[in-house]
Amino acid sequence: MTAPALEVRDLGIVFDTRRGPVPAIEGVSFAMARGEVLGIVGESGAGKSLTGNALIGLLQAPGRISAGSIHLDGARIDDLPREAQRRLRGKRIGAIFQDPLTSLDPLMTIGDQLVETIRAHLPMTAAAAKQRALDLLAEVGIADPASRFGQYPHQFSGGMRQRIVIALAIAAEPEVIVADEPTTALDVSVQAQILALLRRLARDHGTAIMLVTHDMGVIAEIADRVAVIYAGRLVEIGPVAEVLHAARHPYTTGLMSLIPSLSRREERLPQIAGAMPRPGQWPGGCSFHPRCPKAGPRCALETPRPVATDAVRVACHLFSGGTAAAPAI
Amino acid sequence: MRLHVKPLILAAGLAAFAAAADANTLRFAEGQDINSMDPHAARDDFALSLLCNVYEGLVRWNADLEIEPALAESWEAISDTEWRFHLRKDVTFHNGNPFTADDVIFSYHRAGDAGSPFAGLLEPIAEVVKVDDHTVDFKLKRKYALVLNDFAGWYIMDKEFQEEIGSTTPLDLSSNAGGAMQTMANGTGPFKLVERQPDVKTVLAANADWWDEKKHNLDEIVYTPISNNATRVAALLSGEVDFIRNAPPQDIDRIEATPGMKVMRGPHLRTIFFGMDQQSDSLPGSGVEGNPLKDVRVRKAIAMAMDVEGIKRSIMRGNSSPVATQLAPQMPFYDPALEEPIPFDPEGAKALLAEAGYPDGFTLTLDCPAGSFINDEQICQAAVGMLARIGITVQLSMHPPVQYDTELPAGQYSFYMLGWAGLPTIDPYNVFNATVHTPSGELGAWNPKGYSNARVDELIIQIGEEYDPAKRQEMISEVLKTQRDEVGKIMLHQQFLTWGMTDKVTAIVPGDEYTRFWYYTMN
Amino acid sequence: MIAIVLRRLGSVLLVMLVVAALSFLIFNFLGDPVNNILGVNATLEEREALRRALGLDQPTWVQFWHFLERAVVGDFGISYRNRQPVMDLILSRMPATVELVLCATVLALAVGVPMGVYCALRPRGVLSRVLQMVSLIGISIPQFLLGMLLILVFSVELRWLSAFGRGEVVEIGWWSTGLLTDSGRKALIMPVLTLAVFQISMIMRLVQGEMQEVLRADFIKFARARGLPDRAVNLRHALRNSLLPVVTVVGLQIGALIAFAIVCEAVFQWPGLGLLILQAIEYADFPVMAAYLALVGFGFAMINLTVDMIYLFIDPRMRRK
Numbered sequence A: 001m002t003a004p005a006l007e008v009r010d011l012g013i014v015f016d017t018r019r020g021p022v023p024a025i026e027g028v029s030f031a032m033a034r035g036e037v038l039g040i041v042g043e044s045g046a047g048k049s050l051t052g053n054a055l056i057g058l059l060q061a062p063g064r065i066s067a068g069s070i071h072l073d074g075a076r077i078d079d080l081p082r083e084a085q086r087r088l089r090g091k092r093i094g095a096i097f098q099d100p101l102t103s104l105d106p107l108m109t110i111g112d113q114l115v116e117t118i119r120a121h122l123p124m125t126a127a128a129a130k131q132r133a134l135d136l137l138a139e140v141g142i143a144d145p146a147s148r149f150g151q152y153p154h155q156f157s158g159g160m161r162q163r164i165v166i167a168l169a170i171a172a173e174p175e176v177i178v179a180d181e182p183t184t185a186l187d188v189s190v191q192a193q194i195l196a197l198l199r200r201l202a203r204d205h206g207t208a209i210m211l212v213t214h215d216m217g218v219i220a221e222i223a224d225r226v227a228v229i230y231a232g233r234l235v236e237i238g239p240v241a242e243v244l245h246a247a248r249h250p251y252t253t254g255l256m257s258l259i260p261s262l263s264r265r266e267e268r269l270p271q272i273a274g275a276m277p278r279p280g281q282w283p284g285g286c287s288f289h290p291r292c293p294k295a296g297p298r299c300a301l302e303t304p305r306p307v308a309t310d311a312v313r314v315a316c317h318l319f320s321g322g323t324a325a326a327p328a329i
Numbered sequence B: 001m002r003l004h005v006k007p008l009i010l011a012a013g014l015a016a017f018a019a020a021a022d023a024n025t026l027r028f029a030e031g032q033d034i035n036s037m038d039p040h041a042a043r044d045d046f047a048l049s050l051l052c053n054v055y056e057g058l059v060r061w062n063a064d065l066e067i068e069p070a071l072a073e074s075w076e077a078i079s080d081t082e083w084r085f086h087l088r089k090d091v092t093f094h095n096g097n098p099f100t101a102d103d104v105i106f107s108y109h110r111a112g113d114a115g116s117p118f119a120g121l122l123e124p125i126a127e128v129v130k131v132d133d134h135t136v137d138f139k140l141k142r143k144y145a146l147v148l149n150d151f152a153g154w155y156i157m158d159k160e161f162q163e164e165i166g167s168t169t170p171l172d173l174s175s176n177a178g179g180a181m182q183t184m185a186n187g188t189g190p191f192k193l194v195e196r197q198p199d200v201k202t203v204l205a206a207n208a209d210w211w212d213e214k215k216h217n218l219d220e221i222v223y224t225p226i227s228n229n230a231t232r233v234a235a236l237l238s239g240e241v242d243f244i245r246n247a248p249p250q251d252i253d254r255i256e257a258t259p260g261m262k263v264m265r266g267p268h269l270r271t272i273f274f275g276m277d278q279q280s281d282s283l284p285g286s287g288v289e290g291n292p293l294k295d296v297r298v299r300k301a302i303a304m305a306m307d308v309e310g311i312k313r314s315i316m317r318g319n320s321s322p323v324a325t326q327l328a329p330q331m332p333f334y335d336p337a338l339e340e341p342i343p344f345d346p347e348g349a350k351a352l353l354a355e356a357g358y359p360d361g362f363t364l365t366l367d368c369p370a371g372s373f374i375n376d377e378q379i380c381q382a383a384v385g386m387l388a389r390i391g392i393t394v395q396l397s398m399h400p401p402v403q404y405d406t407e408l409p410a411g412q413y414s415f416y417m418l419g420w421a422g423l424p425t426i427d428p429y430n431v432f433n434a435t436v437h438t439p440s441g442e443l444g445a446w447n448p449k450g451y452s453n454a455r456v457d458e459l460i461i462q463i464g465e466e467y468d469p470a471k472r473q474e475m476i477s478e479v480l481k482t483q484r485d486e487v488g489k490i491m492l493h494q495q496f497l498t499w500g501m502t503d504k505v506t507a508i509v510p511g512d513e514y515t516r517f518w519y520y521t522m523n
Numbered sequence C: 001m002i003a004i005v006l007r008r009l010g011s012v013l014l015v016m017l018v019v020a021a022l023s024f025l026i027f028n029f030l031g032d033p034v035n036n037i038l039g040v041n042a043t044l045e046e047r048e049a050l051r052r053a054l055g056l057d058q059p060t061w062v063q064f065w066h067f068l069e070r071a072v073v074g075d076f077g078i079s080y081r082n083r084q085p086v087m088d089l090i091l092s093r094m095p096a097t098v099e100l101v102l103c104a105t106v107l108a109l110a111v112g113v114p115m116g117v118y119c120a121l122r123p124r125g126v127l128s129r130v131l132q133m134v135s136l137i138g139i140s141i142p143q144f145l146l147g148m149l150l151i152l153v154f155s156v157e158l159r160w161l162s163a164f165g166r167g168e169v170v171e172i173g174w175w176s177t178g179l180l181t182d183s184g185r186k187a188l189i190m191p192v193l194t195l196a197v198f199q200i201s202m203i204m205r206l207v208q209g210e211m212q213e214v215l216r217a218d219f220i221k222f223a224r225a226r227g228l229p230d231r232a233v234n235l236r237h238a239l240r241n242s243l244l245p246v247v248t249v250v251g252l253q254i255g256a257l258i259a260f261a262i263v264c265e266a267v268f269q270w271p272g273l274g275l276l277i278l279q280a281i282e283y284a285d286f287p288v289m290a291a292y293l294a295l296v297g298f299g300f301a302m303i304n305l306t307v308d309m310i311y312l313f314i315d316p317r318m319r320r321k
């Protein structure tokens, strides 16, 4: 059995504060196979970007990995020295961020940025790197790469810039790409093209893509599986069809019902009552229990462990083989 | 546009640092540079006080400020209005040209013709006649007692040389001719110019062919302008210069406390006083009717309010001496009988003010220069406080000297600080005619709207014409006494000179501030 | 592009005119030079004659017009004080000031930028904290005081450096430089330090602030995500992007340095334009003052122009027509 392209085991992230470490991510585990697109959804502040940053080794102080491990193709990478992590970045794990308008250095031609990235990872002459850069531009769908090569970011439209960002991310053919809301800032029509491009990458190059998004439509369109994060914990993960249409965790259910196109009803539902707690304010037990319509006494006392049923894994007492009632002591 | 293309390397700054070892080089720093090497360019005592080492007059002042022969070895009066000067025969200019009567006549015209700065000084002279190559007669327009005094400040230039370089008039601002004298000099004096970079440095070397017996032992003088007081003192303390004139009062202790340094002191001929508007019928802004300053009791009250001893103690740090009249004790014709200043008596002053009808005082504006006299600003500030004690509210208005020297003679001030030394004449006549005579034409130019007394005016004219010293003394004393009794000026003090130097230097500190380097020695 | 430059030059001319006109107006209230030229003993008649000869008896605007007429052909008249053509005077003093200001600027950049970068990268480091403290002092210490302190330490106490002057200078055509001799270079040390300390502190703080800002930018994070080495991220991307505002401020500062140089030149008796203008003001030397101000106006405008050019060079976004 081959190792997954990327595996996260029991990941914990804390913020070091004056009053001690505050957990922001706890017990997150998942794996991605080659060529798989894993969607990550969750409310704003849930910890999606934190998780993504941890994967590419760019957690910024005061955040740090406090528990668990990250494995790339079976080898642990989170404990590598700084410089070794740096060399992985871009070469084996690429990243794409939300805003293509600000992801590129405005003072450098896109060609130079590509060549610089290529030569940081691949032993190539300047000429060879330039050729590769032109190929990459063609691959991500930039027309007339040769004349575009010497232009500056401001001379491109948003969609084109995101293509260039993708070209940069795949410059060294990484096995994994972390794409943090890559289409949020783009026009709907452009969004579709970019998503198609990512999908094609996963298919053609076998790249595993972790796609962070708020947009269930996006998930439905291109993800193979989807993970739902609530208050730093993975609450449900499974194949898109099952999670979207047969959500088990009450939070996922609520989340799905907020999406008009997915819900049966036409008028919008009110938001799930209450707000997601920030790190440091997590309640005891299941973090969702104060908002959960089905919460029982046990939910406030005991943090549910993820339980796998079929392809789906859920962290909820309703599915942990028991009930939401208080455990018998 | 004309650009100077100079030879490659010009030494500057402190090459003297090392070079001073064997030759006797006097490195001398001063707050400003002289504006020109032309001794006729301005009646500017500052420039002449240095140029006296390069150029000479027919007569000169000795170390005790007495007239002695210089380029003229003797002279005699042919009549009341005719003087004959016998010129020294063995004198050459620095470039080797012989000195003759032609040079004297040339210098008379160059300095004294209409439009030249010395025209006023030489105005009493009607005509100069060459008797032979070494004899010259001066014919006067009228009796004039101060010919010799004036001649000590009028320097002789080389006719041939000046014609050669095209500088036969001193004040030509429309052409570049004045610029030539910026870096050239050809005199007969004990030192000759060897190098000059305006505002950077001027180097003089001893004149080996000087006609007079050499008493000094200097080989070279390097004169550097350093405008900032503190830097100039630092340059002395750091051993980069040997000699500074006018050490700032606050640094005197520091210099004296430094091993190998000393301060030489001497009384200055200049006395400092407040002048007052005694002519106008009203004083705008005074808050009272009329012009209180016209009342002698008010003027006396102001004088009584001045704690001049206090100023000496706390502002001048002992380097001043209160005076009763405008004549410093070192001036000729000083009268010791008039030595007693008006005593400091604020209570009496108040009473006197009340008597004059100003029990509640009034308001005055005191105009003051910033930087013309030693500690001028502090003294004026102190005066504000002293006058407040007797009920006179004073608004202090400080001016840069250049503005001050324009506005004061124009009569724009009604209560102002002024100092006068009677230079370069060094005679009471100069003091009186500039600052005591009622303003009229050339007279009383620095006494605008000020003190006025017909009898005094008459005396001043006679003082200028009287040859008999005894009679002059009598008239001078009368002027001084009258002005003192009528409190024509509020007299403050005589400044002291405080010159800082290394122990190696022995200088003389004359009351006119001239650096007569031919009296200096170094070891 | 050429149009921009031409338009700029036009405004330069206008600035110089306005400055010179203002200076004429202001100086006429300052007092007149006649006393200085003739001495206090001069007669009224002599004063009047000279006033007429200098044209000072005419209305200010007439004087100004004459000044302009001559200035157009590069003739700023004759200095009342030095009796030399003003242009010669200014040209002979300019090298000292330019050298001082340029050395101070180079020093300020050479020290201030790396210090700023360091502090931006390690804002919590001990050295950064020390540098920030020191820079606070550097910004607030009056130049005069600093100069005098240096003189006290290095001239009076240690006797290493000269308290005044430029040392030996070498003349190359009309330019004179102290950079080619030992004493000339030594003479530069204290004045340059005095002038540069404020600039160093300011540039350091500016670079630090800008760079910390840029380091938070998305493209820096993305540059890291691309796996670029730290050096490339910090210098090629972060620093370069931080330099735009620095260029503007440094440009303005060079202008300010010309003004600051006045104090510095007075403290160290540096024979440059600052000392010249101080003396000119004391003497009411109008031609020198007006020419100096026109020149400084010109200098400022040229610096602005240069800054704009550098902007065009650095920032491709500005190059759009």
Ligand SMILES: Nc1ncnc2c1ncn2[C@@H]1O[C@H](COP(=O)(O)OP(=O)(O)OP(=O)(O)O)[C@@H](O)[C@H]1O
Binding pocket: A015, A024, A042, A043, A044, A045, A046, A047, A048, A049, A050, A051, A061, A062, A063, A278, A279
């Ligand atoms: N430096 C920090 N110190 C403390 N808390 C932080 C810090 N950075 C992020 N957080 C918190 O960590 C939590 C997770 O942040 P993260 O950026 O991962 O959210 P997200 O799920 O990506 O949200 P979004 O959809 O808005 O991007 C948030 O609640 C945020 O407030």
Ligand SMILES: [Mg+2]
Binding pocket: A048, A049, A050, A180
């Ligand atoms: Mg996010």
